[in-house]
Amino acid sequence: MNSLLCLVRYAMRAVVNNDGIRTVDVPEPEGDGVRLSVVSAGICGTDVGFAAAGVSGFVYGHEFAGIDDEGQGWFVEPTIYGGECAQCRVGSTQRCTEEVHGNLGVFSDGGMAERVRVPEYTLLSLPDGLDVRDACLIEPAAVAWHAVRRAQARPAERLLVLGGGSIGLLAAAAAQAAGHDVDVEARYPHQRRAAEELGCGEPGGEYDVVIDAAGSRSSLGSAAAAARPGGRVVSTGVYPEDEPVPGIVSLTKELTFVHSIAYGRHDGVREVEEAARMLAERPEVPATLITHRFPLDAAAEAFRVAADRASGAIKVVIEPARPHSGSPTRQRMTPSGEL
Structure with a gap:
């Protein structure tokens, strides 16, 4: 009986892929690091892809x-x-070449759990104005922030973002924070409405910078077509196969293609810190992008919604713990799923 009590005492709930997304009992995290009770965990497109592939x-x-x-x-x-x-x-920790390099939640235990232990250096204190329930959005916001920095857009240059998902809309917000007007090409009506709520325009004409946040087989071609002669295309997508650069149009326009992955540091500043500040200064960004919230035990349904791009979802968040009582499981959504 004592052994059974010990096992129960040191078990917690977490999300794994075991013949499908499931919330199961796992051991409490042990070892070094800071212990946190997880409040918010966003579902990324990578997570959806892993789930579909059975990773x-x-x-x-x-x-x-x-x-x-x-x-x-x-x-x-x-x-x-x-x-x-x-x-x-040089600050490019996302390109670390050492054996220890990796990512929490990508082939090692991540944050869709009641509790975690993480290295102290991974922690970032939250700026005033950013609720911990929304703070999971810092990660994709930093991805977008890094892509905008990689674009090296100059004043008065025209910017277009391809893709109205969370990365695309966050890239638009990051570009606005850098002082640029930005247009967004969105596939779904709810994405278009979200872009409008953030003050983004509709596509038209040619652009100095095109950020490809769609990552589809056709998006590089669309980006090259939208870029002006001498323009730049910044790719944030994870392409599962080799994607050919559109040859003739890229050659005749003398386009520059830039890849962007994750985030790092520049001039001693963490890009996640800059992204967090942006979200704190613009509370309408998390309010617009986080469309669904689910408790931990509803992870399977949360992944189903996140995988259905026509569902009205932009960012789906799992909430293992809720510091504020009475919070709804969905934000800005009616029971029918319509905005």
């Missing part, structure tokens, strides 16, 4: 935030790095 063996979730034992809120930057290689020394 298993770890707790899902690389977009998450929580509170420590004293009740302070933290975002967790999921990049694990060594800090000694040449890439780390």
Whole structure:
């Protein structure tokens, strides 16, 4: 009986892929690091792809935030790095070449769990004005922020974002924070409405910078077509196969293609910190992008909604713990799923 009580005492709930997304009992996290109770964990397109492919063996979730034992809120930057290689020394921790390099929630246990233990260096304290329930959005916001920095857009240049998902809309918000007007090409009506709510225009004409946040087989071609001669295309998509650069149009326009992955540091500043500040200064961004919230035990349904791009979902969030009582499981959605 004592052994059984011990097992129950040290079990918690977490999201894994075991012949489908399931919420199961797993051991409490042990070892070094800071213990957090997870408050919010976003479902990324990578998570949806992993689930569809049957990728298993770890707790899902690389977009998450929580509170420590004293009740302070933290975002967790999921990049694990060594800090000694040449890439780390210049701030590109996302390109770490050391053996320890990896990501929490990507082939190692992540944040879709009641509790986690994470290295102290991954923690970012939340700026005033950003609720821990929304702070999981910092991770994709930092991806978008990094892409805009990679674009090196100059004043008065025209910017277009292809894709009205969370990365695309966050890239638009990051471009606006940098002082640019930006248009968004969105596939679904609810994405178009969200872009309008954030003050983005509709596509038209040619652009100095095109950010491809769609990552589809046709999006690079669309980006090249929309770019002006001498323009730049920034790709944030994860392409499952080799994607040919559109040859003739890219050649005749002399386009520059730039790839962007994750986020790092520049001039000693963490890009996740800049992204967090942007979200705190523009509360309408998380309010617009986070369309669904589900409790931990409803993870299977949360993944189903996130995978259905016509469902009205932009960012679906799982909430293992709720510091505010009475919070709804969905935000801005009617029972029918319509905005």
